[in-house]
Amino acid sequence: MSQAGRTGQIPKFRDPVPGRVTFDRWLELFERVPDELIERYHYYGNGDAWSKYLFPPQTFAIYGARHLRRLKFDNSLAALRMWGFVQNETERLFRARQIGKRVVATMGDLGAVPVIVNSFPDCVAFYPDCIWWTPFVTESKVLLDAAAELGIGDATCFSRAALGAFAKHSYFPDPELVIASTGASCDDYSGVEQLAASFASDVLWVEEPVRRECRMSMPECRATVSGTVYEVSTRNFLVKEFERVVGRMEQLTGYNLSDDELRAGVRRANRARRLVSRLRELAYARPVFPAIEMMVIEFGNLHYYSDMDEWVRVLEHLLATVEERVSRRQYVLDEDALRLVWITPPADPLLLTYVEDHGARIVGTEYVINQALELMDEAKPPLEAIAESFLAASLIGSSRARADAAIRQARERKAEGVIISGILGGSHCAMESRLIAGYVKAELNLPVLEFDVAPPAREIDRQLQTRIDAFLELLRGRR
């Protein structure tokens, strides 16, 4: 098999025939992995025993990730490695603090600020936002209850778990700086940031401006690398905001960041973005990789799971695995599976396993993180390039733009249906879902299933199961 790891001789290991496996089978596969291979994978470029992360899946379940037992996983070593790396993040952040790295919480912008923070030596950016999965993965409402104690009750986005995590002081080390982005994004998370600020020693508020609709024919307008049109003055405004981030980071670290270092940071982030882009291209065009791993991969572009260099190596390993499958036409799902585009990431990953188990596959996504998938123009001054890529963000534009992104993918991959998952009380879900569904139906004449993800539980809510089943049946009937 192809694999990318550290330099030196790679112990022989052959992936099984590609497929999706249960938690139990996944554990058996782990037992076949040679010790020498396990020894190869370390975070923070460290060779010491404490920095290993390829643990048996059981470890994470024992430490609380109970939901893993109900999911299905890709059976490759690369996927096993990825899960180990991702599940290990909390430990990694505490280690970062122990070994003298500065831990910076970046909140709300979903993609841009970590590029800057990670350009500083010995600084680690992480997203408390991503803790929204934790209540689901752990099948526990502890964090949601903690958020409720602080004033954020049930009828709002699961991202409130991040507030609970700040209050608990045990999911990540107390950050030395919180960079809280807010603006034309979502209210729920802006509210979380405001309350979380009381737990932070230092907070820098960063504005995320709205992306006004404009056309390339207007002199004020430019396009991002992928073609999102924006106003130059909005980009310049963002550059000013990001200059404040650089300034505050310099204050924090006592280190003056050069343009070349920032440029190098952009190149490193682009390396990850290119790999993810290629993975999306391959995995959504053919059923070579499951949706759940792809969601984890896409979200990795936000903050690289707090270790950019190792995450890039994980991505290289994943890409090599997927490319090999493509070349051999080895699929993990039925080639004839129903083709779906998924809009807004499901907080409960079990939903992705469920639709795949029931004969569908994901061929496109609009997970509100478009800004993290966009390449940055390396020829431009680095802050300008970061700002420009941010202007492709899903949440700062119109619902029409989000719908267009989904429609493009649906057309390209001949999708047969669209799923919009939301959250009860989530501010943008409440305002956008019907509009997006309306645009998709009008332009593609495709069935759309719109539902809210139920609170964390062991199983998917029965009513929702029935709705998904009926939706898939409807799609089959249209063939």
Next chain:
Amino acid sequence: MALERGETTQFRQERLAEIRSQREAGRKVIGYLCLYAPVELIQASGAIPVRLSLGGHEAEIAGTKYLRSDACTFCKSCLGNFENDPLYALVDAVVVANTCDMMRRLPESIMRHFRKPVLEVYVPRTAEALPHRLSEFRRQLELLRGGLGGITGQMAEDDGLRAAVASYNSIRQGLRAIDELRLADAPRVSESRMLALAALSWRLSPEQAGLVLSEAGPAASDPGEAAGRRRPRLMLGGSMLAEDDLWLVELIERRADIVVDVLCTGGRSFAEDVPETEDPLDGLTRFYYGRIPCMHRRPNDAFYDYARRLARERRVDGFVYKTLLYCDAYSFEAKRLKQALGLPMLHLDTDYSYENREQVRTRVEAFLEML
């Protein structure tokens, strides 16, 4: 005393007829939703500015055709009112300040479902008035000036803007003068009257509003039945209190005096004046960027400072905090606000339905008994 409910209704009906007739004569009607929308620019563009601050249960139900049930109650009712309300039907375009997330996303629904042009003004959510933020906000106002000019055919010139600033400042000053009558131990003007006066002032032309306020002030200065009375002194706050929400205020006022509010449809709408600067757009930029903040601004410490100061100055005994269902900006802050103010607080989180009114009555009465 002047301006009892019947008179308010009469003023409104007359104003509606007047707006209709002016519109037929070619004048444009521009609706706006929030106090971050610069009304002076609308006025100076030759349009009739109308604050769209109606709520209403029926309108909310009508709005669920367009938005999910978990969308902000006010946003749903706004769409419902576009379907049913005669004033909303007269609106030629809407100015929306992108404040909270739901308000930011509302224009797309207004445009899609009602084909009304919407002019959006992005008000940065971050409160610190840094130079580049002020410049960007000024650019937004310049874009709005151009957009309004395109609709009305009259670009707001500096002289017209100065006049509009003076007119609306005069309304604010008039409202403040009446509001200050509540500093007395026996407040001479009620919250329901202040809210009605504020709503009416923003509905009438500045000249008409000036007349109404000049009559309402002296009328209210007579202590009348309030003399010697000592009832619990309350502060009212929370999400936007729509014009239809006066039933709640009247319910509270049966047993207590609301001596101050921190509402965007009440005290915050007239608490400060636009600075009269040589370049009027500079004054508008500074005012609308830096006005006493809505809770959605980040950080929102200035709102807390403002509420604390008013609670102290007005010798407040308790706080009624009324949030709208799914209004994250305000409902998330309820616990923190209670701690920060250190006052007994009643938090009501409701929509516009009639069904919960008896529950609200019980809770209000229990709260007032406790005080």
